[in-house]
């Protein structure tokens with residue numbers, strides 16, 4: 292069920308007309324639906340109800356404090372990839388004992404922070420990382436709980452920039468090397484082995500690669516158990532795709548059925564790291580048409596949002612549906628939806644037929660995941676405001692940045 296719908300010819304977020312948000316908070320502006328976030332989390336969690344599991348929302352998909360706080364209130368754990376994300380989780384009231392720490396390049400300082408917060412598990416991606424973690428934990432007088440992220444060499448059939456589980460990718464430890472790393476970990480005094488995991492990519496639209504990856508990980512887990520290396524959990528990562536255009540990704544229930552079926556009767560807790568699937572459809576990017584340019588070959592709608600606000604189209608040629616907030620009168624022309632940034636890669640959408648006038652509002656749909664969290668200040672553009680709608684209420688959850696904030700840490704030469 293979508294929480295962004297037309298009512299009386301105007302697009303609303305839950306019960307709030309988007310035009311009202313634009314008037315009050317300006318554009319570009321990210322707008323989220325609290326009901327959509329809650330609904331997605333609850334449905335995902337419920338799909339695994341029959342299995343011992345922990346949902347660790349992947350913070351990178353949308354790290355806005357209000358979003359993290361909402362998930363924390365719903366009981367979610369978190370998957371983090373930096374010390375910054377750790378601090379966000381704590382600031383949002385997340386439970387550190389439900390935090391897993393992923394990523395190939397954890398610094399010693401990030402390890403210290405996470406150890407002192409008391410996180411659930413470090414997802415270790417190399418021998419060097421394991422040895423560094425041992426040293427840091429020894430200095431801190433603590434024990435680090437670890438899981439090795441293996442690279443199962445499975446093709447996720449997604450965009451190459453977001454495929455992570457192929458042997459040519461930088462992520463994880465090859466299956467072949469994993470047992471040796473576990474044996475090494477067992478010898479370390481400040482490391483305790485807790486699990487095994489993988490993450491093969493993002494925006495997957497089929498279940499088969501998830502199943503193949505999990506099979507490889509479980510085969511390893513069985514071998515380790517037979518050697519006396521006991522594991523408590525298996526982390527299947529994130530990656531479940533959403534429908535942006537005409538994809539038909541597996542439903543939560545189907546995804547859960549396949550994973551839990553593979554797990555069988557093994558006494559392993561299932562850890563899940565969904566990002567996009569929980570937030571993607573819960574947010575839109577609201578933008579206003581500045582100019583219409585009718586060129587000799589193409590028509591351009593120049594809007595006030597740009598690649599710095601939503602990078603996905605420029606970076607992955609990603610498709611996002613574009614809707615006219617005031618319904619439109621039918622007809623129209625084919626437009627390139629572009630931003631004010633000085634690059635031809637600055638587009639939000641190609642060839643969309645819309646009836647537009649200057650000043651109209653557009654909604655870039657399914658922008659809740661990897662929208663705000665990947666935004667930048669390129670062209671000295673302050674980052675957008677964010678609003679969370681809850682029924683008939685619209686809460687400002689992040690003020691628009693100011694240019695003086697952007698310049699605040701800069702120093703002129705003497």
Ligand code: LLP
Pocket residue numbers: 349351352370393394453490492493494528529530531564565566567568603607660661665
């Ligand atoms: N766990 C790990 C270790 C990850 O690296 C990721 C995403 C996730 C979980 C969450 O994946 P999700 O459920 O959201 O697919 N910027 C790209 C996506 C990059 C994904 C990176 N890793 C995009 O806009 O499509």
